[in-house]
Amino acid sequence: MIDHAHDLASVRDATERLLTAVGTLDNASVTEPSRLPGWSRGHVLAHLARNADALVNVLEGRPMYASGEARDADIERDAPRALDVQLADLRESAARFREAGDAPGDWSRTVELRNGVTDSASRVPFRRWVEVELHHVDLGIGYELEDLPEDFTEREIDFLADRFAGHPDVPATRVTDGTRAWSTGRKPGGQGPEVTVTGSPADLLGWLAGRRDGSALTLAGGPLPALPPL
Numbered sequence: 001m002i003d004h005a006h007d008l009a010s011v012r013d014a015t016e017r018l019l020t021a022v023g024t025l026d027n028a029s030v031t032e033p034s035r036l037p038g039w040s041r042g043h044v045l046a047h048l049a050r051n052a053d054a055l056v057n058v059l060e061g062r063p064m065y066a067s068g069e070a071r072d073a074d075i076e077r078d079a080p081r082a083l084d085v086q087l088a089d090l091r092e093s094a095a096r097f098r099e100a101g102d103a104p105g106d107w108s109r110t111v112e113l114r115n116g117v118t119d120s121a122s123r124v125p126f127r128r129w130v131e132v133e134l135h136h137v138d139l140g141i142g143y144e145l146e147d148l149p150e151d152f153t154e155r156e157i158d159f160l161a162d163r164f165a166g167h168p169d170v171p172a173t174r175v176t177d178g179t180r181a182w183s184t185g186r187k188p189g190g191q192g193p194e195v196t197v198t199g200s201p202a203d204l205l206g207w208l209a210g211r212r213d214g215s216a217l218t219l220a221g222g223p224l225p226a227l228p229p230l
Contacts, residue, residue, distance in 0.1 A: 007125035008101045010152070014132040015094045018048075019087065021141055027083050035140045035211070039079075044135050045086045046078035051131050052093035055124055056100040058111050065114065101125060130156060134209060145202035145211065153201045158182060160208040163230075170225050175208070177201050185225060195222040 022045065034044045050071065054064045065071040078089070107122040119127075133152055136143045145153075157175065161182035164170050170185035172194040188194045197204070199217040206212030207224075214224045 002120065002122045002126065004101075004107050004122040004125050007129055008098070010149070011101075011125055011129045011132060012094075012098065014129055014136070015090075017143070018132055018136045019090060019094075021136065021143060022083075022087060022090070022139070025083055025141065029141075030083050030086060031080070035138045039138075041139050041141075042079040042081065042086065043075055044138050045090060046075045046081070048131060048135055049078065049086075049089040049093040050074050052097040052128065055128050056096050058113060058124055059100045059103075059105070059121060061111075064112070068114075097128060126155070126159075130159075134211070137211065145206050146200075148202070148205070150201070153205050154180065157201065157205050157208060160184075160205075160230075164208075164227060167228065169228060171195055171222060173197060173225050175204055177204060193221045195225055196220040197224065 025041070030042045030045070031040055033039070034041045036044065039047075054071070058064050078086075081089075101124075105121065107120070109121050110118050111121045111124065112118050113127075129152065133148055134156075137145055137148075161175055161184040164173075164184040166187070167185060172188040173183070173185040174194055174196045175182045175184060176196065176198050177200060178198060185195075197207070197214075197217050197219060199207070199214075203212060203214075203216045207214040207217060208227065210227070210230055217224065
């Protein structure tokens with residue numbers, strides 16, 4: 001069962017970790033490349049701020065972004081800003097998201113995200129939590145997948161395994177850290193054998209989220225499945 005209040009509190013904690021870490025940077029380091037191809041750290045910070053506002057739109061019944069082109073243009077516009085401006089924008093957009101999350105509302109309602117994707121309003125706080133945690137890692141400033149909260153990592157593995165479940169281009173796959181296991185891809189018994197992918201929670205999440213190449217994972221039953229982009 002999704003606990004949106006728990007997730008809103010987790011977003012606040014993750015945002016404070018992010019702001020503290022980013023506050024140690026300087027203007028030059030913000031312009032340096034992030035771990036995301038083609039994006040500087042400034043791009044990542046700009047995206048995080050604009051995503052907070054986009055999810056406010058979702059919670060308040062407006063389109064998430066005016067368009068894909070407008071989303072990209074806003075990130076490009078905001079990426080070169082000085083560190084103090086980036087930090088102020090992150091704080092202010094996080095406060096707007098917190099205010100929207102604290103407003104009374106029906107958390108069981110269905111909301112629309114990008115590209116016609118729909119979800120329960122109750123899952124929006126978790127989606128924001130994902131953005132803050134993974135993009136903190138993407139900044140490449142000392143926060144790694146191994147540093148993520150354990151409950152977050154388990155839930156995000158579960159979320160991504162479910163996202164790829166039934167995908168025709170992903171073979172039947174069992175994902176396990178040796179204690180817990182998830183199924184994804186096509187159903188077992190169909191085309192080709194089931195592949196078992198074993199690794200640490202951080203390495204499994206890194207592979208599923210496109211943050212690691214899977215070289216640290218152990219395979220049985222076939223090669224490492226190629227996953228479609230998120």
